[in-house]
Amino acid sequence: MKHTVTEVKLKNGAKGLLIDVPGATVMSFQFQFRAGSRFARNKDIYETAHIMEHMAFGANARYKDEHAYEAEFTKNGAYHNAYTSDYSMVYVSDCADFEWDRILDLQQLAIAEPRFNEDSLTSESGNVRSELTGYLNNHNRVLWPKMQQVLGENVLTYQQRLKTIGNVTLDDIREHYARTHGSENLRFVIAGKLHGRKKRLMELLENWKLKEGKRLEIPVDTLSPTTKPLLISKKEAPNLTFGWSMNISRRLSDKEIDAMACADHILTGTLFSRIYGTARKKGLVYSIFSDTSAYEHTSSWDFGAQVNLDTAEGLMDIIVKEVKGLLKGEITEDEIAAAKQYALGRHQMGAQTVGQINNWYANRYFFDDTVESYDSRPRAINAITKDTITNVAQEFVKNQCWLLGGIGSADKELLERLHAKINPLFEE
Numbered sequence: 105m106k107h108t109v110t111e112v113k114l115k116n117g118a119k120g121l122l123i124d125v126p127g128a129t130v131m132s133f134q135f136q137f138r139a140g141s142r143f144a145r146n147k148d149i150y151e152t153a154h155i156m157e158h159m160a161f162g163a164n165a166r167y168k169d170e171h172a173y174e175a176e177f178t179k180n181g182a183y184h185n186a187y188t189s190d191y192s193m194v195y196v197s198d199c200a201d202f203e204w205d206r207i208l209d210l211q212q213l214a215i216a217e218p219r220f221n222e223d224s225l226t227s228e229s230g231n232v233r234s235e236l237t238g239y240l241n242n243h244n245r246v247l248w249p250k251m252q253q254v255l256g257e258n259v260l261t262y263q264q265r266l267k268t269i270g271n272v273t274l275d276d277i278r279e280h281y282a283r284t285h286g287s288e289n290l291r292f293v294i295a296g297k298l299h300g301r302k303k304r305l306m307e308l309l310e311n312w313k314l315k316e317g318k319r320l321e322i323p324v325d326t327l328s329p330t331t332k333p334l335l336i337s338k339k340e341a342p343n344l345t346f347g348w349s350m351n352i353s354r355r356l357s358d359k360e361i362d363a364m365a366c367a368d369h370i371l372t373g374t375l376f377s378r379i380y381g382t383a384r385k386k387g388l389v390y391s392i393f394s395d396t397s398a399y400e401h402t403s404s405w406d407f408g409a410q411v412n413l414d415t416a417e418g419l420m421d422i423i424v425k426e427v428k429g430l431l432k433g434e435i436t437e438d439e440i441a442a443a444k445q446y447a448l449g450r451h452q453m454g455a456q457t458v459g460q461i462n463n464w465y466a467n468r469y470f471f472d473d474t475v476e477s478y479d480s481r482p483r484a485i486n487a488i489t490k491d492t493i494t495n496v497a498q499e500f501v502k503n504q505c506w507l508l509g510g511i512g513s514a515d516k517e518l519l520e521r522l523h524a525k526i527n528p529l530f531e532e
Contacts (some may be wrong), residue, residue: 105455107295109465110302111475114310119247120292121465121475122302125458131204131296132197132405132462135215136470138320139193141265142258145276150260150268151232152280156189156220158174158194159277167218170224177210180334184211190259191322192470193284198459202283208308215285216312220277229269232523236262236269242519243345243511244408247336251347251509256328286317291470295462322400327351327505333523335516344512346414346519347408348423348526350500356398362484363492364396364405369443370435371426372407388415390421405500413514420525428529431501433494447485501529 107125114120144152161184167173177184181197195215199207218499228401239245239262249261260268294305354365372380381387392409411419429435453462468476499508509525 105458105461106463107455107478109475109478112302112306114287114306116310116312116314117286117288117316118290118292118312118314119473120290120294122298122305123250123293123295123461123465124298124302125295125461126297126299128295128297128458129201130206130295130458131199131201131207132459133195133199133208133209133211133463134293134466134470135195136466137193137258137284137289138191138230138322139280139289140191141260141276141318141442142190143280143284143324145260145279145283147258148268149259149262149276151236151265152272152276153193154188154265155225155228155232155269155272156280157186157193158232158276159220159224160186160214162217162224162228163219164213165219166213169380173210173214173382176234177207182207184214194466194470195443203463204296204301205304205308208305212312214378220274220280220281222274225272225277229272233266233269234474236266243338243341243410244347244519246338247345247347247509248408250336251334251349251507254328254330254334254509255349255351255505255507257325259324260396276297282315283317284320285314287312287314287320289317291473293462293469295465297421297456299305316406324401327402328505329505333519334507335514335519336509336511337513338511339495339513341512343410343412343512344510344518345410346416346508346510347406348505348506349407350405350506352403352500352503352505353401354403355400356403356496358484359487359492360496361396361398363488364496365447366398366440366443366488367430367435367497368394369446370439371430373443373446378429379422382422382426383419386418386422389420392419392423405497411516413512416514416518417521420522424525424529427497430497431494431529433490435490437490437494438494440488444485444488448482451481451485506530 105125107123108121112122139153141150141153144150161171163174179204184197186195211306249259252259371378372392373382375384389409389411394407396405455466468474510519
């Protein structure tokens with residue numbers, strides 16, 4: 105969908121993007137604060153942000169509880185939600201164009217005028233406990249936070265997070281809100297039919313009852329190289345869920361991120377990719393992923409899969425062989441061209457709705473205030489080179505900060521054999 109983007113800074117210090125999508129019948133809103141779990145006052149109350157997010161649509165200056173608020177918010181079909189990550193708390197909603205100003209007013213109540221109370225704290229603490237307990241049935245949810253810890257990230261596992269829920273008091277909720285929900289810590293992206301409405305939107309947002317507050321800084325973790333694999337024993341699991349993570353202590357450039365996305369597609373992106381395609385053809389694994397992520401101070405290159413115990417070593421042989429080939433530059437221009445074409449197609453498909461457009465810009469803007477150019481993406485994708493791919497991949501290996509982790513019924517010896525297959529890559 106055609107659209108134009110305008111970045112605005114409000115008088116109260118908040119910043120955001122107004123995206124005009126001519127003819128749109130839907131308005132999409134996202135509001136982000138750096139207020140996630142890592143910003144809790146201390147780790148004993150780590151779940152403060154998560155519980156507060158659950159309480160966000162409860163009592164406020166106009167409605168006595170979440171049921172009254174929900175009934176009013178959704179009466180014309182509007183949707184709202186919120187989520188918390190390590191660093192972010194994001195409030196999202198979509199509504200019909202005819203009621204955008206009513207919905208924005210209701211969002212203001214939840215975000216800027218909440219009335220936290222003990223009844224809501226009790227019920228939402230229970231709901232958070234139920235949510236996190238459910239995650240313990242997901243092996244990736246159990247494995248990856250533990251791997252993050254071993255590699256030096258200052259996070260808690262879901263088991264540890266559960267133990268902090270009972271420590272969170274109403275005073276903790278109110279303190280976290282006051283410290284994180286300041287106007288200068290707010291970023292927003294609003295997409296829809298905005299022609300002739302931008303001035304009105306800005307006036308409404310500038311009247312939100314938020315106190316002043318600086319943009320919070322993202323904490324810095326010190327990465328910790330390790331030489332042993334991590335095994336979380338789960339005897340009732342019939343297979344092995346594993347992750348292999350390589351890390352460097354810097355954020356990749358946009359050019360490098362694009363290059364590694366191309367590499368990941370060549371390795372695991374489709375049924376004809378080098379690792380996934382070969383493994384599927386041999387009947388070794390149903391699915392496998394590789395992904396490169398760039399954060400504020402670090403970047404990671406990760407592989408993961410759920411594999412049967414008797415095929416794990418065969419799968420790892422393929423992974424190591426293809427990663428080794430990539431490190432040596434043994435990828436063809438035809439493969440790179442095909443990966444670029446795939447990326448171009450996915451990019452064009454990613455702007456079919458107002459919500460998709462909002463998400464595309466918000467994902468980067470909320471991270472570091474960068475306004476990406478949708479129209480420039482094809483040029484960036486086409487600029488990917490083999491040299492950039494191999495140079496970045498080699499840096500991940502040369503940095504020597506990596507970990508193989510697994511959860512399941514595998515014994516320690518199997519994980520050590522898998523580790524031994526990977527280790528030579530870091531000795532060459």
